[in-house]
Amino acid sequence: MNYSRKKSQPIFDRALDVLEKGVSSNFRYLGDKETPVIARGKGARIWDADDNEFIDYRLGWGPINLGHADDRVNQAVTEAIQDGITFAATTPLEVDVAELIKKMVPDMEKLRFTNTGTEATMHALRTARGFTNKEKFIKFEGQYHGAHDYVLFSTASSSIGGMGSRRSPIPVQVGSGIPDKIRDYVYCLPFNDFDAVERCVKDHHNEIATIMVEPCLGNIAGIEPQDGFLAHLRKLCDDYNMVLIFDEVKTGFRLSNGGARDTYGVIPHISTYAKSLGNGFPVAAFGGSADVMSVIGGGSVTHAGTFGANAVSMAAAKAVLTILDETPVLEKLAERGKRLKNGLDKVLTEAGLPHQMSGHPNLQGFLITEKEVKEVRDLVHHDDDMYEAICINMYNRGVWMEDDAREPWFICEAHTEEIIDETLNKFEESVKEAIA
Ligand SMILES: Cc1ncc(COP(=O)(O)O)c(C=O)c1O
Numbered sequence: 001m002n003y004s005r006k007k008s009q010p011i012f013d014r015a016l017d018v019l020e021k022g023v024s025s026n027f028r029y030l031g032d033k034e035t036p037v038i039a040r041g042k043g044a045r046i047w048d049a050d051d052n053e054f055i056d057y058r059l060g061w062g063p064i065n066l067g068h069a070d071d072r073v074n075q076a077v078t079e080a081i082q083d084g085i086t087f088a089a090t091t092p093l094e095v096d097v098a099e100l101i102k103k104m105v106p107d108m109e110k111l112r113f114t115n116t117g118t119e120a121t122m123h124a125l126r127t128a129r130g131f132t133n134k135e136k137f138i139k140f141e142g143q144y145h146g147a148h149d150y151v152l153f154s155t156a157s158s159s160i161g162g163m164g165s166r167r168s169p170i171p172v173q174v175g176s177g178i179p180d181k182i183r184d185y186v187y188c189l190p191f192n193d194f195d196a197v198e199r200c201v202k203d204h205h206n207e208i209a210t211i212m213v214e215p216c217l218g219n220i221a222g223i224e225p226q227d228g229f230l231a232h233l234r235k236l237c238d239d240y241n242m243v244l245i246f247d248e249v250k251t252g253f254r255l256s257n258g259g260a261r262d263t264y265g266v267i268p269h270i271s272t273y274a275k276s277l278g279n280g281f282p283v284a285a286f287g288g289s290a291d292v293m294s295v296i297g298g299g300s301v302t303h304a305g306t307f308g309a310n311a312v313s314m315a316a317a318k319a320v321l322t323i324l325d326e327t328p329v330l331e332k333l334a335e336r337g338k339r340l341k342n343g344l345d346k347v348l349t350e351a352g353l354p355h356q357m358s359g360h361p362n363l364q365g366f367l368i369t370e371k372e373v374k375e376v377r378d379l380v381h382h383d384d385d386m387y388e389a390i391c392i393n394m395y396n397r398g399v400w401m402e403d404d405a406r407e408p409w410f411i412c413e414a415h416t417e418e419i420i421d422e423t424l425n426k427f428e429e430s431v432k433e434a435i436a
Contacts, residue, residue, distance in 0.1 A: 002396045008037040008049040027061075030403075041068030043414030046400065054400040055423055059410040062218070062250050062363070063275035065333070066323065067414030073279050073319040080315030086307060093314040100321040101285065104257045107267045111287025112296065113309040117249035117274035118146030120284040121212065123303050124270045125150060128210035128243035130301035131292045136184075138200060138211045140191040141169065142376025142406075144219040145212060145247050149178045154188035156219035156406045160380050166190055191217060191375040192226045197236060205240035215260030218250030220376050221367055222359020222408040230266040237269070243292055244268040249284070253277050254333075254362050254410075257324050263360065279320045283313030329413050330362060336420055337361025337411050343424035351431045353386070365408045379406070386434060393430030399423055 005012075012035055015022035021029045029035055037049040044067060046056045056068070066073065080093065094113065102108045114120050129135055137150075141163055145151035153171040154163055164170035171188040187204065189196045191213075201208065211233050217223040230246075237244040245268060252259040252273035261267050269292045274284035287293060295301045307313075323329060338361045345366070348355045354370040367373050368383040382405060391403040401409055411420075 003048070003052045004050045005033070006050055009033070011037045011049055043067040043069075044412055044416075044419050052398070054395070054398050055415075055419055057399065057401045057409040057411065057423075058407070059412055060280055061275070061407070062254065062410050063278065063280050064410070064412050065254055065276040066279045066320065066329065067412045068280070070279055072323060073281070073316050076319035077281065077312055077315045080311045083311065085311040088306070091309065091311065091314065093311060093318060094309040097309075097314050097317045097321065100318065100325065101273075101287070104253075104321065104325060105271070106258050106261050107289075108271075108287055109290035110293040111285050112293070112303050113313070114284045114286065114303075114305055115282050115307050115310075115313065116146070116284050117247075117272065118148055119305065120249065120272035120274055120286040121145040121151060121245075121247055122148045124245050124247075124272050124286040125210065125212065127270065127286070127292060127296060127301050127303070128212075128245060130295040131243055132209040132241055134207055134209040134242075136187065136204065136207045137209055138187045138189055138197065140213055140217075140375075141188050142191060142217055142220040142379075143212075143214045143247070145214070146249070149182050150185060151212070152178055153183065153186050156376070160377055163188070163377065166193065166196065166377070169196075190377060191223070192229050193375070194229065194232050197233065201236045201240055201242070205242065208240070208242055210243040210245050211237060212245040212247055214247045214249075215251055215264055215266075216255075216360060216363070217376070218363060218408065220379070220406050221365025221373070222363045223373060223375065224359060225264060226374065230260075230264050234266050234268065243270060246271045248272055249274040250363060250408075251360075253320070253324060254330070255360050256330050277320060278313060278316040281313055281316030283317045332413065333411055333415075334361045336415055336417065337364060339417065340364070340409070340411065340415075340420050340423065343420070344427060347424065347428045347431055351435055353431065353435065359408055361411075363408045363410060365405060367405055389434040390427075390430050393433045394426060397426040397430060399426050399430075 023029045039049045040047050046054050141154040142156050144155040152174040155174050158172040162172040169188050171183050171186050187200050234244050248259045248271045253276040255263040270288040272286045277283050296303050345357050356367045356373050358365050368386050369381040371381045387405045388403050
């Protein structure tokens with residue numbers, strides 16, 4: 001890397017002394033001498049502890065849809081916390097936010113708040129089990145639903161080689177520390193494979209409570225569902241007494257105000273939300289059909305949390321949702337996202353690099369492979385080294401994208417056309433340097 005770490009390195013050395021691997025989430029660790037230390041962000045830009053400036057396309061792995069340190073959201077949170085934060089009781093703010101979500105998300109009837117995406121998917125899974133009185137579930141290979149035990153199988157970081165054949169996929173456990181028996185509760189299937197899901201459901205529906213799906217592969221370059229795939233899942237759930245859960249932690253309040261339900265025109269029984277709901281403040285929710293949600297409480301399904309719907313999260317969510325509701329932020333993002341996507345495509349084509357553009361403009365990626373990519377198994381043909389080389393060249397030019405093609409590029413309201421054009425110029429130089 002070209003950058004000075006004169007101030008960053010001593011801070012990271014201190015971090016290594018007190019935080020395991022120097023980070024607070026495994027995926028943040030990039031090496032003892034390489035892990036960035038970020039001091040601040042504003043709009044579409046961030047600065048490290050040495051004051052090196054970057055255009056940010058990681059956006060904290062997705063939550064920032066308005067821009068870092070958005071003044072409107074910060075102001076709302078600052079005002080709200082003057083009245084106290086946590087009361088172990090319902091608050092007016094919480095009702096306001098729930099009403100806004102209900103207004104913006106098609107067929108949202110009842111919901112509950114949590115603080116992270118992991119909690120939201122964990123509670124949604126339990127709710128589906130409580131509703132159907134069945135225990136197993138289907139998830140799709142390459143999808144990440146958070147860090148609780150039940151869902152840590154065949155995620156974006158799993159080895160594709162370990163997944164077995166498409167006909168009889170093997171759930172690949174992510175890391176140790178998960179009881180072996182948990183594997184018996186999950187079927188991991190290839191995304192976009194209509195027949196594989198149908199076969200599994202027909203054979204095992206008596207024990208399957210739910211199909212949990214990221215409507216597009218938010219952890220695999222945003223790969224989108226093929227026409228009819230999500231509707232196929234909904235029909236199977238209706239026919240076989242299963243709950244369809246959309247994990248909208250990445251797509252919610254990012255693809256469109258109504259999220260993937262609206263964008264892809266399929267309504268699940270339950271959706272989970274987090275990231276873009278708070279523009280970086282920790283807030284999450286799950287909800288959907290009143291019938292399914294009614295099993296929560298009253299001595300049935302447990303949902304609890306000391307910090308659920310605290311004033312910090314609710315004030316942030318209210319500000320974000322009001323902005324999205326009153327101004328066409330996500331439409332604007334889609335226009336700029338297309339500009340970025342077309343520009344990246346043009347540069348890669350002109351450089352003669354075989355590639356696939358993927359994802360929705362608001363959550364997109366590109367993959368360096370000739371083969372059409374419909375699901376994670378298709379990444380065995382991906383040129384990881386070339387992608388990483390381009391990423392390092394971009395970083396050295398002040399543009400921060402994830403060095404792993406599976407994590408999408410995110411844009412926010414603060415990515416102006418000028419910033420996108422600046423990015424594309426740097427991308428052209430970076431690609432030329434990588435293939436030279
Ligand atoms: C689709 C999806 N679901 C759930 C999660 C977990 O969310 P959190 O990191 O807030 O626990 C993530 C995190 O990246 C995600 O991408």
